[in-house]
Amino acid sequence: MKIYDGGKILVGLIIFIALFASPFYLNMGKAVAKPELKFDTPEIQQMEKETGKKQCVEPKEFMRAEHMQILNNWRDEVIRSGNRDEIVILGHKYDKSLQNGCMKCHSNKKDFCDKCHNYMAVQPYCWRCHIAPKEKQS
Amino acid sequence: MPYSAKGETVMSMNRREFLKIAGVSTIAGLGGTAVFSHLGKNSLEAVQTSPNTDALTGKQWGMVIDMDKLKSEETIKKVTEACHRIHNVPDFGNPKDEVKWIWTETFEHSFPGQEHKYMSEDMMHKPFLLLCNHCTDPACVRVCPTKATFKRKDGIVMQDMHRCIGCRFCMAACPFGARSFNYRDPRGKDANGNPFIKEENKEYPTRMIGVVEKCTFCVERIEKGLKPACVEESNGALVFGDIDDPASEIRRILNSQYTIRRKPELGTGPNIYYIIGGNDYAVVPEIR
Helix, strand or coil, X not given: CCCCCHHHHHHHHHHHHHHHHHHHHHCCCCCCCCCCCCCCCHHHHHHHHHHCCCCCCCCHHHXXXXXXXXXXXXXXXXXXXXXXXXXXXXXEEECCCHHHHHHHHCXXXXXXXXXXXXXXXXXXXXXXXXXXXXXXXX | CCECCCCCECCCCCHHHHHXXXXXXXXXXXXXXXXXXHXXXXXXXXXXXXXXXXXXXXXXXXXXXXXXXXXXXXXXXXXXXXXXHHCCCCCXXXXXXXXXXXXXXXXXXXXXXXXXXXXXXXXXXXXXXXXXXXXXXXXHHHHCCCCCEEECCCCCEEECCCCCCCCCXXXXXXXXXXXXXXXXXXXXXXXXXXXXXXXXXXXXCXXXXXXXXXXXXXXXXXXXXXXXXXXXXXXXXXXXEECCCCCCHHHHHHHHCCCECCCHHHCCCCCEEEECCCCCCCCCCCCC
């Protein structure tokens, strides 16, 4: 069997494969830094000063995996059922709300929400309506 | 055979005992697994909540608008601006794209069919304050394909922005024009670079392009024990209360005054009542 213009095709193929695979071999062995979230907003520091603890509604691991479920549940409870019971953490009351609850402590959206969401390439549309607080850092 | 020839039991257990043991072990089995699964979940801290006891409660919120007391343009402006400010209602500066929760209209447009040509000039042209009627049988709720708009237990017709797909069926269904569509991004800016929402209320969300919005009877304030913002700003011209409660202030007013509603003939059961009032034979033109 004879391939017409075989040389050109082969060279073309090699170039194509090289380009196509370039992201893989260029990034080989390089680990992208894991996102490090910051839990040191003035509000959280205040909490630590007052109570000696940093505490969210659930343990860290659970929040990391399931915060979206919690937010969805809260949304349904507040809007659909009109259940606005407040969340109590270490004696402090918080609204069952993203904008008026979570973000009251985590007032660092860029170093908290966005860091992970960008790393995971997820684009939740919370902030198209909810207003993010003024960015605060320690 | 459970019995031997002599009639004594051979098996160590008779039927009654067997059933007892079976029953007990079934219960233990069912209950037992529950206990174990609970033990597993114990690693989670139970979220502590404190019940919200501040909320105003009612079965059907309603409002009386006393046009006799709502005479100054200033009060009307104060009322509408307060509402639009705290709810981040955008001002697109263009009647076609207008988003409104509370607004004014002439008598003819508010109560079509009730006007007549001998009405006083004043009545003809004075602005009537309009808002969502939080109907007893709302047409918008019936047509919403995603149940984004629904009726709460306290009678408020609520809009769940998370579910709204912007089909605008509700806008077609609502006979009161109480619903507005976000044709443009409310977070955007006009040609001169001025934001559509002049001053954001950080405690309340905005909306996004492509959803329908309307008055919520200030549900977020009612849940905190406050009356709607318009009522608070109205100097007593707007009275808010539970229409279902015979002892409420609003019922006392409805009992003692003649009130009308917008388009009651359509059967949606609007819950905003108007005291029209008027001038006591004030300007009778002289007959020649």
